[in-house]
Every structure is written in C-alpha cells, then in structure tokens.
Ligand code: SF4
C-alpha cells in the first residue's frame with residue numbers, strides 16, 4: 001500500500017472447485033473492464049489455497065492501477081480495498097477483512113441484509129477500517145461444474161455469467177471502480193444480470209468505521225532465523241491445528257438425540273472422523289462448559305438438541321452423537337447415511353450469535 | 363499481426379505448442395506446470411489440435427515416450443516441474459546424446475525440502491549439464507515465444523538438441539499477462555515442418571543408442587559439445603528471423619534495461635528480472651544509476667556476451683535463484699558461470715551475489731532497494747581493475763571479501779558499505795529495511 005498508493009486491490013473469496021470459475025469471471029472481468037478504461041491491470045488466483053478441494057475457502061485477485069503495477073509478481077493482495085465473498089458463510093469462517101485498506105468495502109452474495117453481515121465481522125480486528133458493507137442475492141453458484149483447465153494456472157473458456165455478472169454490477173454500483181457501461185460492453189450477454197446487481201445491491205455504512213485506524217502492517221522485509229524441519233507431531237488421532245476445515249461448511253449437521261439409536265453408522269462414515277460417541281453425562285458436561293447453544297467450534301452441544309434423558313434408543317446405550325465442528329466440512333455424508341434421518345442439515349448462518357433457529361419435522 | 367489475449371504462462375505455452383502443430387504430447391501432472399497439459403488435453407479432445415496425447419505413468423515414462431516419438435520423426439512436447447524433473451533425470455542424457463530435439467517445458471518448483479509450490483530454479487539448474495538447451499521466460503509472452511524459438515533452434519540440423527524452456531512457477535505460470543498469438547502463416551514461415559535426416563522407419567532400419575565402447579565415448583561427447591556450440595552460433599540468426607516474422611525483437615543473449623548510464627546492474631534470469639526493472643525505475647528517481655541485465659540462455663551460456671557487456675559496469679549484482687551447495691563462493695551456478703566468463707576480461711566489475719527468492723519467496727520491492735544500495739556502496743569503491751581490490755587482498759574483493767549474501771538473513775552492509783559510508787554518504791536513501799522508498 002505504501003509502495004503504490006494508487007493501486008486498487010480486489011480480493012474475491014470463493015468455494016474451491018465449485019466456484020473457481022465464478023471467482024475468475026469476477027476478477028478477470030473487472031481487470032478487463034478497468035484495462036478498457038485505461039488502467040494497468042492484473043488478475044490471478046491465490047497459489048497456496050487448495051482450490052482442488054470442494055468448498056475450501058479460496059481467493060482470486062484483481063489489481064487495478066493508473067500507472068504500471070510495481071510488484072506484479074506477488075502471491076497475495078496485501079491491502080484489498082474491495083473484498084467480495086461469494087457466500088456469507090465465508091465471512092463467518094474466515095478473516096476476510098485481513099489487511100483491508102482503510103475505507104474499504106465488503107460485498108457479500110447473500111439473501112441476508114447488510115446488518116447481518118456486519119454482525120458477522122464484529123469480532124474481526126480490522127473491522128474499523130471497513131467503511132461500507134453491501135449485500136446482494138446474486139443466486140447460488142456453488143453447484144458442481146466442470147473445471148475446464150481453469151485450475152492450475154490456466155484459464156478456461158468463457159462460460160455464461162450469472163452470479164458473476166450480478167456481482168460485477170454490484171461492484172460497479174458500490175465502488176465505481178469500473179462503470180456498468182464498460183462491463184456491459186465487454187459482455188453484452190450478461191448485461192441483464194449486471195443491471196440486476198447494479199439495481200438491487202443493498203449498502204450500509206459501517207457505524208464503527210474509523211478512517212484513522214491504520215493498525216501497523218507486518219514488516220515487509222525483515223530478517224529471519226533458521227527453520228527446524230523436525231517438529232513435534234500431534235498425536236496420530238489428534239487434530240491438525242494448521243489445517244482447520246470447519247470453514248468449508250455451508251450447512252451444519254444437527255442431531256435429534258431423541259430419535260438417534262446410537263447405531264454408529266454416521267460415526268463410521270464421517271470421512272474426517274468428526275463424529276464421536278459420548279456418554280450422556282459427558283455430553284451434558286461439555287454443553288455446560290461451552291456455555292451457549294451455539295457451542296463454539298467444538299463445543300459439546302453443537303446444535304444437538306439438549307439431552308433428553310428419556311428419549312429414544314440412545315438411552316439404551318447411554319451414548320450420544322457429538323460432532324466436532326472445528327473440522328466438520330458439512331459434506332453431508334452423515335445426514336445421508338443415517339437410517340432414521342435424525343441428522344438434519346441446517347444453514348451455518350442460522351447459528352450466528354448463538355441462536356439455533358431450527359425446528360424438527362420428525 | 364496475431365490475436366491479443368490475456369493468459370497465464372502455462373496457457374501461453376499450450377497455445378504455442380498448438381501453433382507449432384506438435385505431433386505427440388506426453389503428460390503427467392505436477393504443479394505448477396499442469397495447466398499446460400490440462401489445456402492441451404482439452405485442445406486435443408475438442409479437435410483444436412491433431413496430436414497423440416499420451417498420459418504417462420510418471421516423468422521417466424513421459425520422457426521415454428517423447429524420446430521414442432522424436433526418434434520416429436515426430437515433433438514432441440512434454441513438461442514437468444520440481445521433483446518430477448529430477449525423477450526423469452536418467453532420460454535426459456540419452457535424449458541429447460542421440461540428438462532428439464524433444465521439448466520439455468519446466469515451470470519451476472522447489473525440490474524437497476522445502477517442496478512447497480514456490481518457484482526456485484534449482485531443479486532445472488540440476489539438469490544444466492545434460493546437453494539440453496535451457497533458458498528462462500520472464501512473462502507469458504516470452505514463454506509463448508520461447509517454445510517456438512526453441513523448436514526452431516533445437517531442430518536445426520546443425521543442432522538437433524532437446525530443449526528446456528523454463529518459466530518461474532506461479533510468477534509466470536499462474537499470473538496472466540498479455541500475449542500476442544501468432545498467425546498460422548507466421549509460424550509456418552518461422553518453424554518449418556520437422557524432417558529429421560534420420561528417423562526410425564521400418565523400411566530403412568537403423569539402430570539408435572547402441573551399446574558403446576570406451577574408445578567411442580569421447581567422440582560422442584564431442585559431437586554433443588559441437589552441437590551446443592553451433593546452437594550458440596546460430597541463436598542470433600534465429601532471433602533475427604523471429605523479429606522479422608513476428609515483429610518482436612529480443613536481444614538473443616542479454617536483454618538490457620536502462621543500462622546506458624548504469625553503474626550497477628541486477629543480473630538474473632526469468633521472472634525476478636521484471637520487478638527488478640520496476641525497482642530500477644524507482645531507484646533512478648532517487649539518483650541511483652541502476653540497470654537490469656536479463657540472461658536469456660543458461661545453456662548455451664553466452665560467455666563472450668557476458669564478458670564483453672558486463673565488464674563496463676562497476677558492480678554486477680547476481681540474483682541467484684538456485685543453490686549449488688559447496689560450489690565456488692558457496693553460491694549457485696549463475697555465480698560460478700558469471701565469474702568464469704569474466705575471468706579474462708581486462709576491467710572486471712565487482713560481483714555481488716544475492717541468494718534470493720529461494721523456496722519461491724517473493725522478492726519485494728524493498729529488497730531490491732536494499733540490494734541496489736549495497737551495490738551502489740560497493741561501486742563507490744571502484745572496480746576490480748581500478749586497483750580498488752586485487753586477488754590476495756581479501757580474496758580480491760573490496761570490503762574484505764564478503765560478496766555472497768543470503769537475502770533477508772545477512773546484513774548487506776558488508777559489501778563495502780561501511781568502508782564507503784565513512785568517506786561518502788550520497789546514496790540518497792538509507793532506509794535499511796527497504797520499506798519506505
Ligand atoms: S457433515 Fe461430513 S464432515 Fe461433517 S460430521 Fe457429517 S460426515 Fe462428518
């Protein structure tokens with residue numbers, strides 16, 4: 001930022017595999033439009049996110065500058081002035097405001113309102129730098145598509161744009177960094193969706209915005225020490241702190257303990273060993289320790305309906321299903337294999353603020 | 363004039379392979395070069411390119427497949443990265459020794475450790491003595507052009523050598539840039555059909571790669587050495603032809619940037635020479651006369667061009683992006699070759715080496731500033747030939763001999779900086795951490 005004050009960085013957060021094309025459509029189209037309007041531009045993907053894993057949070061970048069970009073070969077956008085998220089659960093699961101330029105904007109694809117999104121960032125350290133938040137229901141894009149050479153440094157053939165077009169329209173409206181006219185001229189087939197995004201995006205000023213909040217950046221070039229390659233390993237069945245996967249999750253498994261017979265089919269099926277069988281009293285103790293219905297990342301209650309001592313078959317064995325939400329990816333295997341259908345997927349966003357908005361139909 | 367597109371280095375190479383109308387492709391995935399094969403597979407599947415696409419079971423097989431296909435007279439393409447490059451090592455020498463002009467792209471990746479995805483030239487440099495033509499692209503456009511240029515050069519009957527067109531992983535392979543695609547007519551004119559004088563053909567049986575006797579060995583090696591020398595001879599003609607047909611003129615050996623009045627220059631190959639140029643612009647605004655020299659070919663190494671053209675600077679700062687543990691000066695292959703090339707020059711520049719960008723680390727602008735200031739300080743003390751330092755005097759170096767630095771780990775001030783700072787303090791910027799300029 002200090003090196004090139006006129007550089008505008010745009011970071012798009014998206015879901016691995018299923019939204020790679022969507023994200024690149026946004027960053028490439030933005031860069032293209034800005035270039036048409038006379039700027040120097042770049043568009044590139046993050047190289048160390050794991051974009052070949054389904055639903056993993058990944059980033060794609062655009063950079064726009066009135067003069068030649070001074071550091072064209074860089075891995076990340078350090079100080080984005082615009083952050084775009086393709087779904088709101090990304091805002092919940094990731095520090096999307098990291099390094100945001102003071103006065104920056106956050107645009108989220110969600111049917112929820114901007115106030116809700118502001119609620120999701122309230123614990124983020126740099127949220128006072130955020131000037132504006134905007135939301136738009138641009139539709140869901142996270143259905144499987146066939147990546148066509150788009151992964152691994154190549155670029156795919158242009159597909160039709162829907163969600164991307166709406167987001168681009170919203171970006172034009174909220175930031176003005178490119179005009180709707182230029183975007184439309186570059187992709188006439190997407191004009192309608194762009195106009196939709198432009199018209200329906202909802203904006204909200206961040207009441208906590210503080211233009212003077214310029215928390216210090218990490219030194220860009222410091223001296224370092226040596227690295228020891230032999231490091232203590234976690235227990236074989238322990239968790240890998242460096243690779244928490246809970247933010248892959250769009251929907252959370254919620255178990256109706258009254259119906260669960262503790263058959264352990266979900267326990268044996270979970271590909272990430274996120275399910276453990278715990279004794280009733282352990283579960284109750286864990287829930288009490290977690291202190292809230294939301295349960296925290298691997299809290300005991302985890303959306304499990306409060307224990308019913310007299311309920312269902314689990315009482316026979318005295319065991320309950322407990323999901324480790326720090327690692328649960330929301331893959332859906334457990335709720336598909338449960339013979340009694342007593343695991344239900346619930347939108348992750350419904351758990352914000354510790355409120356469990358769920359009713360059981362069975 | 364061809365079509366303008368914005369593509370990554372990976373995709374650019376795929377486009378060039380298509381333009382070169384390659385006959386046989388052997389793939390095996392490894393980051394970061396995979397994108398090229400993904401794109402080529404798509405082109406073949408969708409009928410854009412009529413080629414045999416063989417998915418091999420590993421890199422050793424990849425290289426073996428294209429060796430055989432080349433022997434049968436096909437124009438062939440393969441590629442790899444990182445440990446994939448070293449896994450195929452056995453096949454490199456027979457490929458050049460039997461004169462098969464195979465092209466194997468490399469998008470650089472570190473070896474293990476660290477084995478991260480980042481770019482480092484070490485894996486490609488490890489193959490530099492196998493009789494292959496080798497050089498680096500600094501941008502997707504150069505990557506595109508190099509594929510065409512290398513086929514032309516390698517398939518020349520006086521050369522017939524395989525080629526490693528390299529590009530820095532991620533920086534070039536994954537970041538898109540503007541590329542002008544060639545017209546088919548241009549490619550046809552520049553790159554004639556591959557018609558080797560001798561190819562495997564059941565109607566005229568020949569044996570290739572027979573068991574040799576000791577007394578045949580030297581002659582075989584001489585043949586390869588001569589082919590490489592021939593390549594060095596004809597490179598300027600190939601670049602002239604390229605400029606005439608495509609309208610892009612490169613210096614065949616050393617691309618110079620703002621060197622007319624430069625006292626100190628960054629010297630390197632590939633991606634890092636691009637931010638070096640941008641850094642030079644900024645440093646010039648501060649009054650430091652900095653230039654950049656980009657090496658095009660590691661093999662054949664342009665000894666004469668390096669000796670003649672680097673001799674005029676006061677200080678050459680090598681950006682050394684690969685390791686050669688225990689080599690001359692404990693630096694890397696580039697350092698050894700530049701020193702060797704300059705040995706007979708009358709007026710030698712001081713040479714500093716910066717081990718930088720290892721593990722794929724990004725060399726930030728501030729770091730270029732720090733390197734340039736170290737070079738500038740050394741320049742104040744003069745050149746080797748000015749009597750500022752001679753062999754025997756601190757190993758021939760101003761400031762007591764230290765001239766190889768691990769960027770980020772060692773203070774660069776030892777490069778004669780203290781020595782100079784006392785007498786002259788005119789470098790215009792003393793922001794040691796390099797962040798603020
Ligand atoms: S959703 Fe998938 S990861 Fe999560 S608990 Fe169920 S099976 Fe395991």
Ligand code: SF4
Pocket residue numbers: 255259260261262263264265266267321337338339340341342343
């Ligand atoms: S949740 Fe379903 S699958 Fe899992 S133990 Fe209970 S009944 Fe079995």
